[in-house]
Amino acid sequence: MRPGTCCEAVSVMDEPTKPLPDPAALAAAETRDWLASLDDVIYGQGPERARELMRALQIRAQQAGVRLPTTSRTPYVNTIPPDRQAPFPGSRDIERRIKSILRWNAMAMVVRANRESPGIGGHISTYASAATLYEVGFNHFFRGTDHECGGDFIYFQGHAAPGIYARAFLEGRLTEQQLENFRHELRPGGGLSSYPHPWLMPDFWQFPTVSMGLGPIQAIYQARFMRYLEHRGLNRRSGAKVWCFLGDGECDEPETLGAISLAAREGLNNLIFVINCNLQRLDGPVRGNGNIIQELEADFRGVGWKVIKVIWGSDWDPIFANDTDGLLVKRCGEICDGEYQKYQVEGGAYIRQHFWGADPRLLAMVADLSDDQLWKLRLGGHDPDKVYAAYHAAVETRRSPVAILVRTIKGYGMGEAGEGRNITHQQKKLNEQEMLHFRDRFNIPLTDEQVVRTPFYKPPPDSAEMQYLMYRRRQLGGFVPRRMVVSSPLAPPTDKVFTEFYKGTGDREASTTMAFVRMLSKMLRDKNLGPRIVPIVPDEARTFGMDALFRECGIYSNVGQLYEPVDRESLLYYKEAKNGQILEEGITEAGAMCSFIAAGTSYATHGVCMIPFFIYYSMFGLQRVGDLIWAAGDQRCRGFLVGGTAGRTTLAGEGLQHQDGHSLVLAEPLPNLMVYDPAYAYELAVIIQDGIRRMYHNREDIFYYLTVGNENYIQPEMPAGVREGILRGLYRLRRAPAVSKRASKNIPHVHLLGSGAILNEVVKAQRLLADKYGVSADVWSVTSYKRLHRDALEAERWNMLHPQEKPRVPYLTEMLSEKRGIYVAASDYLKLLPNSIARWLPGPLVALGTDGFGRSEDRAALRDFFEVDARYVALAALHALARDGHIKRDVPQKAISDLDIDPEKPNPMIS
């Protein structure tokens, strides 16, 4: 009978003396009923059925307008209950002894380096907090390259490097001298780099991680690229995993969390994040007033990751088992991280009073534990059983990526020297007392006298520790980390693909972007090159006229195409496919760059040479994702970055935010980045053909940045004999028109240097100068200021160091030695570029460039505004000639009015 019916009312009125039931008691009884029903289902029919029912209830509640609390956070307890933990299969005792030795050696490495060279740096507390996380991985999970899966990919937290070195020392892969030379890489015998840098330790480190946030985002795209290779049939599905270790503080970097939804969307079950939640970053608590583990749980669960929280160690299991009313669970969720950190520093009495003391029933739960025992109740991240169970569950996960949130103590074991303290991150020195404490805490077999010297400790080869450690690594497929290049070189690309571009476009106009896209599609169709090419775009394919490739090569999607695209009827429809070749990343230059890195390092990580072309708005490359490009250089990435619609005045209309006049300058500092600003299709073809040869046939660890523009003009045929000049950065495009020797003596002469689309302005200026002012000019195409500059610096350095040998001549000087006279250089980039080579020119240089903020305007107006069109090139030449007395002083003045130049116009550099 429904409440409130007439009969019910009567029956209540019939018994007026019976007391009304207590509503709270009723509610409690009802809750118990419901919970008992749920238990029945869970234990009778299994969790799957329970999930179905809960889901049905949730839908019904929502339909009835009941607002449910957000479910992305679960209580502040371990995700895996003790009875569901996979049992730890190793020897707890031996592993603890190995770990203690590693802790000691990692600490000793930093302490000794700083004792000898104060200020040399290094970190003790990070590895101290993460040692168990790594050791469970090393002994049970991380598979080396000899394993049939080909080896897992491990992104180590950068500043935990001392611990990783310490292990490699026990494994016999690093010498004692190398450990002594931690952070002294230049010493005889070699040393160890501060952080993971494949550039510096190419046989050891695979992935640079210390720029916070770059490890996690790269790991995501790495896992995705692994799938891409498998789906395209270029690599077998091996079951290899990508593990990424990161800090809780590191999660504040936008890159860390910025791509986590992609990982879930793509169902990357090959990806595991282990987030070391020691609640501290460099300066202090990560979320003193909040709770970082809960916050991260919501972030990851919210987008579809599986989250495994490892908060409490096994010591807590019996206490939680007695928490029948959920009081303890509730209490755990009330404490903010700053307070949790304080418990660690203050000790047992404080914890009893402030945590357990909140309720007498809580106090009763731990009445039989001493203060010391209370203090030492172990956290999850320092308990191998808990960590093992979490990793085990993670590697078994079938449908999604996994984030393991592990609670640890920063500076674990450092005691007074820094355990849990705000200064711990920067702690690089331990005094004698602190080291003795460390020795005792971890039972390192060293005498007091030895401790003072802080030696590295290595147990004898036949000790149980060493035997165990080596055995486990053998079982897991060899040492980790290890970087190996096993791929075979590719044959150098033939002319076939490129010849068309050497011939020019006849009387048809085309931009270098169009030429590039055509070249790319020809490469994609080439039998040998085609399968290797990885076109990558951040939602800009149409901008660059690449949409034809959608249909031709397909856009990679891990599920294929589950819908009929709206343009299915058209020839160039939007085709997604499981074996699609294009990585259409959406609007994420950072993500696209990570795909570029994954593809460009595949020759080493997968043993499969891939040739990525990442095409993007040039303004959103080096400026926006410069640190990732730096990381690409560090990890010896190969491939082509193509900055489209480049040039501050060549990209019309877009204005200040899009018009790029400085990416070439930003590209200057990257040591292994080859940089070109080609003007013509044939230049581009020569550079790309040679680039593929150098990177994939010669196996040079370089990569390329090329600019391409969207201005249409006739692409000329390649003149004879210019290939070398194109590659080395400079060649003569057009000589001055011939005149008799006698006449030439009286004709003032200049050399005009032009790059990119501005080369055409320079060619126009050559005519202008000849026709209007009787000045003859040679025109030179400068394809790469960076190349010229570095070549000259190299020669100069060699000459300084070899004073008695025949001096080397920079290429620039060699090309121009006979070419005295005035030089004018114009480009669509900062004046800094031409000025960088001025010192080696045989005559004075006037540099024209596009320093300043861009404007929304058409090309002609922009080139006038930035003073880089043919008129300004001519004026610059006349000015320099007059200044040096080669022509009359009034000529430039006359040119200013002839050429309609406003001398009082604002300076674009500062306006």
Ligand SMILES: Cc1ncc(C[n+]2csc(CCOP(=O)(O)OP(=O)(O)O)c2C)c(N)n1
């Ligand atoms: C982009 C960037 N910014 C700053 C730093 C300097 N830095 C190195 S470690 C660190 C704190 C890291 O804290 P967390 O991620 O919590 O790691 P923990 O050492 O606590 O495990 C900082 C700020 C850096 N390496 N990279």
Ligand SMILES: [Mg+2]
């Ligand atoms: Mg931290």
